[in-house]
Amino acid sequence: MPSEPRVPTEPTLDELSAYLDHELDADAKARVAEHVAGCADCQARLDGLRQTAYAIRALPMETPPRTFTIPAKRRESSSWVPVAGWIGGVAAAMLIIVVGVTHLPFHSASTTSSYSPISGGLAQGAAPAARPAAPLGQSGAGTQMYDSQAATKAALSNAATVSDPRNPSRMLTVSTDAASYSPTGTMNVELRLLGLPQGRTALVSLLLERNGFAVLLPTGSGPLDASGYRGNYQLANLALPNPVAGSYTLIAVEWLPDGNAELIARLPITIQG
Amino acid sequence: MDDRDLVGRARRGDPEAFTQLMMQYQVPLYNMALRMVGRPDDAADIAQEAFTRAWVKIRTLRDAPFKSWLFQIAANLCYDHFRRGRRYGEMPDEDTNKVVGLGILTPDPQERAEASERNRLVRESIEALDHDMRLAIILRDVNGMAYDEIAGVLGVPLGTVKSRIARARAQVQEHLQRYPDFFPSTREDAHAE
Numbered sequence: 493m494p495s496e497p498r499v500p501t502e503p504t505l506d507e508l509s510a511y512l513d514h515e516l517d518a519d520a521k522a523r524v525a526e527h528v529a530g531c532a533d534c535q536a537r538l539d540g541l542r543q544t545a546y547a548i549r550a551l552p553m554e555t556p557p558r559t560f561t562i563p564a565k566r567r568e569s570s571s572w573v574p575v576a577g578w579i580g581g582v583a584a585a586m587l588i589i590v591v592g593v594t595h596l597p598f599h600s601a602s603t604t605s606s607y608s609p610i611s612g613g614l615a616q617g618a619a620p621a622a623r624p625a626a627p628l629g630q631s632g633a634g635t636q637m638y639d640s641q642a643a644t645k646a647a648l649s650n651a652a653t654v655s656d657p658r659n660p661s662r663m664l665t666v667s668t669d670a671a672s673y674s675p676t677g678t679m680n681v682e683l684r685l686l687g688l689p690q691g692r693t694a695l696v697s698l699l700l701e702r703n704g705f706a707v708l709l710p711t712g713s714g715p716l717d718a719s720g721y722r723g724n725y726q727l728a729n730l731a732l733p734n735p736v737a738g739s740y741t742l743i744a745v746e747w748l749p750d751g752n753a754e755l756i757a758r759l760p761i762t763i764q765g
Numbered sequence: 766m767d768d769r770d771l772v773g774r775a776r777r778g779d780p781e782a783f784t785q786l787m788m789q790y791q792v793p794l795y796n797m798a799l800r801m802v803g804r805p806d807d808a809a810d811i812a813q814e815a816f817t818r819a820w821v822k823i824r825t826l827r828d829a830p831f832k833s834w835l836f837q838i839a840a841n842l843c844y845d846h847f848r849r850g851r852r853y854g855e856m857p858d859e860d861t862n863k864v865v866g867l868g869i870l871t872p873d874p875q876e877r878a879e880a881s882e883r884n885r886l887v888r889e890s891i892e893a894l895d896h897d898m899r900l901a902i903i904l905r906d907v908n909g910m911a912y913d914e915i916a917g918v919l920g921v922p923l924g925t926v927k928s929r930i931a932r933a934r935a936q937v938q939e940h941l942q943r944y945p946d947f948f949p950s951t952r953e954d955a956h957a958e
Contacts, residue, residue: 506924509931513905515912541931544938547887547948548906556795557805560787560813562780562820703781 503527508538512545648682652759662687664755666698666744672762675736676728679761681709683721683744698723700730700761701741707731727763737765768831775823783820786831791816793908794839800891800903801843811846815839833917836908840900840918847896883947890940894933901929902937 503511503524510516511524528534651667669680683698698709707730709723727736742759768789774782794815799808815838819831826834891899897919904910904918915926941948 504931505935506927506931509934510912510927513912513930515927540938541934543948544934544941545906547883547941548891548902548937549909551800551884551887551907553792553796554799554805556791556812557809560791560809560816562783562787562817 501527502531503534505537508534509541512538512542648680650759650761652757654755654757656687656755659687662755664744664757666742666757666759668742668759668761671760672764673727674764675732676726679725679727681723681725681742699743699745700732701743702733702738732763735765737763772823772826772831775820776826783823786835787816790832790835794835797836797903797908798839798843800888800907801840801896801899802846803888803892807846811839811842814842830914830917833914836904836910836918837920843900844896879947886941886944886947887937890937893940894936898929898933898936901926902933905930 501523507516507520507524508528511521511528514521516524528538648667648669650669650671651665653663653665656662663684663686665682665684665686667682667684670677673679681698700707700709709725709730740761740763742761744757744759745755768786771782771786775786791812795808795812798811798815799805802808802811815835818838819835822838891902894902901915901919904915905912910918912923912926912930915930916923919926
């Protein structure tokens with residue numbers, strides 16, 4: 493007697509859901525695929541689950557409302573921390589440094605303008621999955637040039653521009669009104685992003701870094717004009733390490749949607765003693 | 766530099782290494798907590814405390830992956846949050862002028878309003894889940910973790926992870942089906958015709 497064609501068992505809800513996620517072993521995956529291919533009801537169930545997962549995944553990734561820190565007091569009082577393990581006094585002083593990322597969304601508004609004011613003022617953009625811009629202190633993508641060349645594109649005197657090696661017309665410039673400041677001085681910063689394709693958005697972070705630690709430069713108070721972003725920062729109000737004097741790097745990072753850094757411009761800054 | 770190198774340095778007391786780990790995980794960890802508890806300030810508190818505890822305890826981390834361990838700490842803090850009687854906080858409506866959706870602008874005000882409403886309904890459907898299912902589906906569909914990673918965070922077998930995610934999706938789907946104008950394709954009969 494001829495055997496009847498084998499009908500794969502109807503998959504369970506768990507199996508359909510795991511099938512969507514590619515989390516079934518090969519046998520189960522083949523069985524579910526075979527059944528779904530010939531079963532309109534299960535195909536509909538699978539599509540419903542898939543669209544549900546898509547709806548959840550479409551929720552925007554939100555930017556944290558504040559930066560996260562490791563409290564210096566708790567660290568220092570932690571009994572397990574070997575004092576000898578710290579990197580001397582500098583590292584101990586660095587405990588107060590705040591790490592965080594803020595994103596300035598840029599978007600191009602016309603075919604001729606490479607960037608435009610952020611509508612609604614300085615907005616907090618949806619963050620890409622967070623990654624360091626690159627290990628701080630290492631070179632990012634692009635080719636960086638200082639001062640004279642960058643100054644052609646920056647209104648402020650001290651500038652660094654990084655260009656996209658794949659598209660030299662795309663450039664990120666960070667500039668300041670001076671290269672050296674007193675600890676109580678005010679640093680004027682300008683950001684420019686040139687050559688964004690029309691309709692493309694970009695998220696840009698601005699940080700002041702020293703020895704691998706970075707302090708967030710808040711971006712909610714600076715005026716924004718048609719030529720990019722400008723902000724004024726009173727250095728005494730930033731959570732800089734003690735002693736404050738030293739060599740810093742002002743870092744502007746343009747992020748890709750996947751969280752990788754696209755362009756990183758670095759501008760040396762000195763804070764005098 | 767991968768997590769293992771950074772964790773190794775952090776275990777030896779290198780704050781720079783831990784800082785890099787924080788930068789890497791601050792957004793996904795915050796968003797996990799946000800989707801669990803709803804209120805941005807509460808979520809930020811949870812993420813902050815998770816980082817602090819991870820830093821203090823990192824010498825106890827042996828072979829477990831840092832990511833799963835960190836998220837496990839945050840997940841436990843979320844459960845503590847609910848045990849203290851804190852309710853799911855209603856998130857303020859996203860101002861779509863301030864949310865730049867990863868490179869895609871939606872300039873049409875009506876489209877933005879509809880996207881905002883869709884997101885609100887999805888958040889509402891997640892809020893309606895019990896805590897275990899909510900956490901499982903957040904780790905999967907918000908954080909994109911694999912099932913074995915989720916099992917590591919939750920401390921449960923793979924089969925339990927599979928079941929929680931499936932039941933959570935089914936419940937969310939049932940919830941969203943009440944709004945066919947926004948989610949027509951979640952209806953099973955929409956595909957069976």
